[in-house]
Amino acid sequence: MVTLLFPWAKYMDNDVMVVVVPFVAQGHLNQLIHLGRILSGYNLPIHIVGTTTHNRQAKLRIHGWNHNYTNIHFHEFETPHFDSPPPNPNSSTKFPSHLIPSFKASSHLGGPFAKLLAGISKTTRRVVVIHDYLMGTVVQDVVSLPNAEDVFHCASAFTTCSYLWEEKGKPCLDDVESYTPLSKMPIFQDLIPQEFWEFIYSHVGCEKFNSGNIHDTCKVFDGKFIDYLSKEGISGSTKQWALGPFNPVSINKNEDPTKRHKSLNWLDKQAQNSVIYVVFGSTTSFSNEQIQELANGLEKSGQKFIWVLRDADKGDIFKGEGRKIELTKGFEERVEGKGLVVREWAPQLDVLAHVATGGFMSHCGWNSSMESITMGVPIAAWPMHSDQPRNATLITEVLKTGVNVGDWGRNGDVVTSSVIEETIRILMDSDEGNEMRKRAKKIGENVRRSVEEEGVTRMEIDAFVAHIIRHN
Known part of the structure; x- marks a missing residue:
């Protein structure tokens, strides 16, 4: 009812x-x-x-x-x-x-x-x-x-x-x-x-x-x-x-624990604000080279992460197999306990609402932006197309609750692992990032009260x- x-x-x-x-x-x-x-x-x-x-x-x-x-x-x-x-x-x-x-x-x-x-x-x-x-x-x-x-x-x-x-x-x-x-x-x-x-x-x-x-x-x-x-x-x-x-x-915390996504169980074991959530929506398709740079940047940052690694949607998601994205051999073993790679659709609202989530690397689609604002999570902004760069400007220049991922490959260039590493460290492990987190939390509280x-x-x-x- x-x-x-x-x-x-x-x-x-x-x-x-x-x-x-x-x-x-x-x-x-x-x-x-x-x-x-x-x-x-x-x-x-x-x-x-x-x-x-x-x-x-x-x-x-x-x-x-x-x-x-x-x-x-x-x-x-x-x-x-x-x-x-x-x-x-x-x-x-x-x-x-x-x-x-x-x-x-x-x-x-x-x-x-x-x-x-x-x-x-x-x-x-x-x-x-x-x-x-x-x-x-x-x-x-x-x-x-x-x-x-x-x-x-x-x-x-x-x-x-x-x-x-x-x-x-x-x-x-x-x-x-x-x-x-x-x-x-x-x-x-x-x-x-x-x-x-x-x-x-x-x-x-x-x-x-x-x-x-x-x-x-x-x-x-x-x-x-x-x-x-x-x-x-x-x-x-x-x-x-x-x-x-x-x-x-708000999130329903009385859900059936047997149906709970593995990412949430993993987050339960992490410290408050210690995890960066990495996902780029339903329309982003990265090259193998860019995926490897992102993997290297996440690993070198030393920060805990959940990475939703999936390709862009097909025209009909129910027909045929999608692209199988492979990571360098040994990557997932090296980051075990520090990082979690998810290859299916993840419960984004639940992840953003979790107390362990302290940052969000995002394409800045408006759904993701609004969910992040609502849940009070600062953003590492990596827009791809359409209105996403404008959403990123709102987050970084108006609300001041985010940082740009370098020049985010605006001319089709690959964003290097060093740029990704630096951005993650700023967001997750710096005074500047902490201030963004405080502003994001305050805005989120006000939005939820609204x-x-x-x-x-x-x-x-x-x-x-x-x-x-x-x-x-």
Whole structure:
């Protein structure tokens, strides 16, 4: 059964339904499904639309909540066959171009979505469509229905603001503390291939109706940039909703111990803040050379670590074998007791929430960034593509809860073991790293409090729900 967030939620009418349409990349799926979980706690019926493959993938990996939510309904549709090449670990850029065919195939959800929406709209007073900005062509029929509303966008306000700031010619801002990190934003070349830019533009052109922008962020640390986005002339009169964190802020410690992941049992034996967690998300594919440099850097740092060593997702994770990554003979034996190599999907929230975890080497995808911020863990930032460098700038320049991994191979260069070693030592074994950890812990505490009664996020969600159930 769903645990209602408020006693009065049970009295709300169910003549408002929410239809959630995530983009099919893992990070996007995760965010919007978690948002559906949050809204279901207000006794709102939630309908999640996706491909059969990607809904299955998302439900397999979703973490931190019970799947038996009686008012969350998954609608799964087959899409045309697509040929997706395997990840290319030797590519000069880190964008997962091999996933573009599966991204394009998701556009075929438009027909099934339109039929589903037409049916739902006949049985309810209002339909609220929350869609990823990369699903614009799928939801474009929303404008034809008189009782449908479309609320869209999921990202940090800082990142969104940085794109708009650049589009407007980088105007000077009165607030020096906000202007400085924006002005320090490095210029990145070839982080997104032209083919994907064309895919993005095809969806942006379908923004015919948008009543508000949802951000998976929290006013505790991103409020200043939410305010900028709300100003007339930046986003016009479009409402900005900071409803994050979407991810759970606490971990169920009463789980079946026989189902507990081995990484957590290993962490139980380590000292507080002594372990750096190393993982680069679902779209990163490292070359054998880079993997060896990372292994050497971890070993030479002398710090304890958990390293999730897995290749990028294939277009369909359920078909065929993935790449088997080999480490130099003897590495795992040499680091036994000091390091743990994990080759499958790991329970990231649990690892970040563990008291033994004192640092996180990450690609700075927004899911990972938000989870790390929520759990109060500082980051060794090693972004790869898309919005990740901007997220890294937020962490290192605005929040000051992280350090960059050198120049992180921004031109396709291999990051050497010595750079990796130095970064880990700064984060895990220096006064500078300790100060980052203190700041991260404080921000994390405030973010977790924000979802409690009368917290800033809880009030924001209340206001959003009141807006979508209104009777005018």
